[in-house]
Amino acid sequence: MPSLDQALLAALHNRQDLLAELHAQGTDCYRLFHGSQEGAGGLTIDRYGRQLLIQSFHQSLSRDELLQLAEQCQASLGKQLLLVYNDRSQGNSRIDRSDPVYQAEPAALEDLVGHEWGLNYRVRGRHAGQDPLLFLDLRNARGWVKAHSAGKSVLNLFAYTCGVGLSAAAGGAREVVNLDFAEGNLAVGRENGVLNPELTPMQFIQSDYFPAIRQLAGLPIAARRGHKLPPYPRLTPRQFDLVFLDPPAWAKSAFGTVDLLRDYQSLLKPAILATAEDGVLICCNNLAKVALADWREQVMRCASKLGRPLRDCQVVAPAADFPSLDGQPPLKTLILQF
The missing domain is CATH 3.40.50.150 (Vaccinia Virus protein VP39)
Structure with a gap:
């Protein structure tokens, strides 16, 4: 089985054409890594406008793993994004709000705006649901x-x-x-x-x-x-x-x-x-x-x-x-x- 880094690199490579198409149509909200199908079940990485949302549902990431994944994504996109990590592995998909691995910057947890098909959407990296208000x-x-x-x-x-x-x-x-x-x-x-x-x-x-x-x-x-x-x-x-x-x-x-x-x-x-x-x-x-x-x-x-x-x-x-x-x-x- 490939390492997590290798799996993410392959996923980012496979999305190059799609992301170019999405950016051209006015979309900056999309999934960068779909772990259940791309080599790391229980892990998802999504972009919502200026925000990079990493969520783990089965096993917590270490701080080094988290930051490495974020760096790979940002390097591939050529953009610095606001990182939010929601660890949902502790039970019932609830977020560990003590943030023992990574404390997001206040700006990352503010209400932001993402875009899809040229439209503006309110996005929120941390709330009661499992997505930032847009499936x-x-x-x-x-x-x-x-x-x-x-x-x-x-x-x-x-x-x-x-x-x-x-x-x-x-x-x-x-x-x-x-x-x-x-x-x-x-x-x-x-x-x-x-x-x-x-x-x-x-x-x-x-x-x-x-x-x-x-x-x-x-x-x-x-x-x-x-x-x-x-x-x-x-x-x-x-x-x-x-x-x-x-x-x-x-x-x-x-x-x-x-x-x-x-x-x-x-x-x-x-x-x-x-x-x-x-x-x-x-x-x-x-x-x-x-x-x-x-x-x-x-x-x-x-x-x-x-x-x-x-x-x-x-x-x-x-x-x-x-x-x-x-x-x-x-x-x-x-x-x-x-």
């Missing part, structure tokens, strides 16, 4: 949305920090609605809007997915036996030209359970019904144990049962900074055209 493996899907949103109404479900919504606005969408349960996520989405003042303002709805999408789809909202439903925003049934569905792997609320392995259809069905007759639904599944072919068949069968057969079904794979040795990356994205 890098979804870049190609955001690029597709940006290229195909002109004049459309767009619904961004499980919007997180609203990167898909921002891409749609940049692509000329006439209306963009971002829906997420967490106000903190939407607050960052609002920041992203402020960072791109030339774009049409987006809309934001804080709501659990199930009551919101079922209202939009014209379906009833049922309480579980013995449970009273909490308050939720009231929405009018309607359809959108482009709907983006990117749910987490698992989540539970008073309204229902998100379970990508056992029950993707409960998420998909109302999203299909909220998509216009000649519209587009983009759906994602980030579970590695779910095979693309099996999931695609399930999605197409669900659409057919609803009387909404597909005219086309495309796959959008992550870019080359997320290599997959078996050609089956965890993140799977389908573009469904009705």
Whole structure:
């Protein structure tokens, strides 16, 4: 097995053409080392604008190892970056905030700005999540949305920090609605809007997915036996030209359970019904144990049962900074055209 230094050098070499392409299109947020596929499981190295983020999930790095990796990356890029090291190897992927290996400079932990497809994004190297507010493996899907949103109404479900919504606005969408349960996520989405003042303002709805999408789809909202439903925003049934569905792997609320392995259809069905007759639904599944072919068949069968057969079904794979040795990356994205 190659040493860590050799593995990183090979990864940086393999990315030369991709990075030149990304820089030319106005992108400085990308993965420099995808350890699980490039020789060091549990280690990732990402660039987010002026920030270099190194994270270890299985085993802590020594200070010498960390600084050597950072130097290799900066030498390859020809830039000095602000280093943040998040050691998540101690349990439950939580950061060791005592920073026994490396204490980041205060400037590195400030809110910064990264760029993708020419857009400005708020990035934060250390917060409760595992990414600085922008999931890098979804870049190609955001690029597709940006290229195909002109004049459309767009619904961004499980919007997180609203990167898909921002891409749609940049692509000329006439209306963009971002829906997420967490106000903190939407607050960052609002920041992203402020960072791109030339774009049409987006809309934001804080709501659990199930009551919101079922209202939009014209379906009833049922309480579980013995449970009273909490308050939720009231929405009018309607359809959108482009709907983006990117749910987490698992989540539970008073309204229902998100379970990508056992029950993707409960998420998909109302999203299909909220998509216009000649519209587009983009759906994602980030579970590695779910095979693309099996999931695609399930999605197409669900659409057919609803009387909404597909005219086309495309796959959008992550870019080359997320290599997959078996050609089956965890993140799977389908573009469904009705």
